[in-house]
Amino acid sequence: MAYNLKRLGALKQTHLPIRVKDTKAVSLFPFPHVHDLSSTTPTRGMMEVKQSRFVEPGTPSLATADNNGFQTCATLPDLFVDFIAPEPEVNPYYEEVKAESEAWMRANLWKDLSEKEIRKRCAADFCYFSAIMCPDAAREEFRTVCDWIFWVFEFDDQFDEGELGKDRAKGLNEVEGMISIFRDHQDNSLSLKRPRIKARSPTSVLAEDVVMRLEIDTRIETNGDNLRERKDSMNVCERELDGDSATHLTPIQNLFCVLWTKVQQKSPRNTKLRYIKANVNFCRSVAELHGEKFDDMVVMDNISRYLQVRAQNIGLYPLLALEEYAYGLSLPTKVFEDEGIQEVERLVAEMLTLQNDILSYHREYSVGHEENLISIFRRRLGLTQQESYDKADALLHGCYRQWYIAHSKIPSWGEKIDVQVQRYLKACVDVLRANVHWSYKSQRYFGKDVQRVRETRQVPFIP
Secondary structure, three states: OOOEOOOOOOOOOOOOOOEEEEEEOOOOOOOOOOOOOOOOOOOOOOOOOOOOOOOOOOOOOOOOEOOOEEEEEOOOOOOOHHHHHOOOOOOOOOOHEEEEHHHHHHHHHOOOHHHHHHHHHHHOOOHHHHHHOOOOOOHHHHHHHHHHHHHHHHHHHHOOOOOOHOOOHEEEEEEEEHHHHHHHOOOOOOOOOOOOOOOHHHOOOEEEHHHHHHOOOOOOOHHHEEEEEEEOOOOOOOEEEEEOOOOOOHHHHHHHHHHHHHHHHHHOHHHHHHHHHHHHHHHHHHHHHHOOEEEHHHHHHHHHHHHHHHHHHHHHHHHHHHHHHHHHOOOOHHHHHHHHHHHHHHHHHHHHHHHHHHHHHHHHHOOOOOOOHHHHHHHHOOHHHHHHHHHHHHHHHHHHHHHHHHHHOOEEEHHHHHHHHHHHHHHHHHHHHHHHHOOOOOOOHHHHHHHHHHHEEEEOOOO
């Protein structure tokens, strides 16, 4: 997913396309075996990453050069390390649900697309992401997760690469259409009063007016007697108001409505509330943050906060709510207000965003988006592509170290709750594993070259 991020109040630096001589890429973090560049490279406000007995620091990679000494390739960090390293479990229903889900998408969501566009979406293999994310989910719940992943990429790509990113009014209208589904298709007992979770809230790296727009009231209320919800078909999700003609949803809104109906039918109240809030915040943040300006200097002062804001856009928190639904969890609010759980969620947000920025950098650059963290490192710190990868890798290793510390802070709530908490914590790891393994199987980021990239970690050098 791409993000159009610019600076406020910072001088723009222009980088000309130059050929860079092959040099050994060096991390900027104070590991004994790494050169210290503090005298030549600004490190103001950088997140500190130290060695620990849990995690060894990432090894700086060597860039590849041609016979003339010019750099031709950069090496991606090894993301299959630490708790991401074990071979992932894959949901046993993967193959059959993938075929079923793609057939439904063809008949509904993709019915107006060309065969070429449909094949491109199938090659992305979003169901494989779901299969690793929810390896133990039952068939019906697994299908719901697969369909939601299809929905989220279609929804987000409308802003990144489609017309909604060019027309703010249309984008906001699409978002309000999505949010209205929660108002129009739910039981009357639901309203959102839960306090905002620190790890899930936007934002100190945005302009003040954007913060105000994102500080939304996510209380969802029904229309009472004016609404009659139609439950006769899971393939048609319509709204009828007081004898007026039926209002049909767009295909993507229809899919979102079907998903909400399924989640609502099988989830306890707290899970439904978290699902609503996570999806409302996600939809609105995609529309509000698209095209917004970030201050590079503020980002560099607080990279951790920046990554948490970015996590709003990549759909992490709806994924975590889906994990609750998929495994039938019924966790009390006090669990999510716990410092240790919030720290784990924060780290998942940072790691997922770092993974995404490393793996998607080439795709975003190819479509004209140069605003992820790799681009910011290159623009603000003057790093090469390889050095930027190494810096992101060092940040990831810092997160790995903090991961174990965060787990040590989580208290016990008794057997009944602890069993569910452990399932939730495993689900957090599964999301991270799914992102890495899917990225190296899908053709979304590296096209048909994905297997070679997986084996060598070599990608073309971008000046």
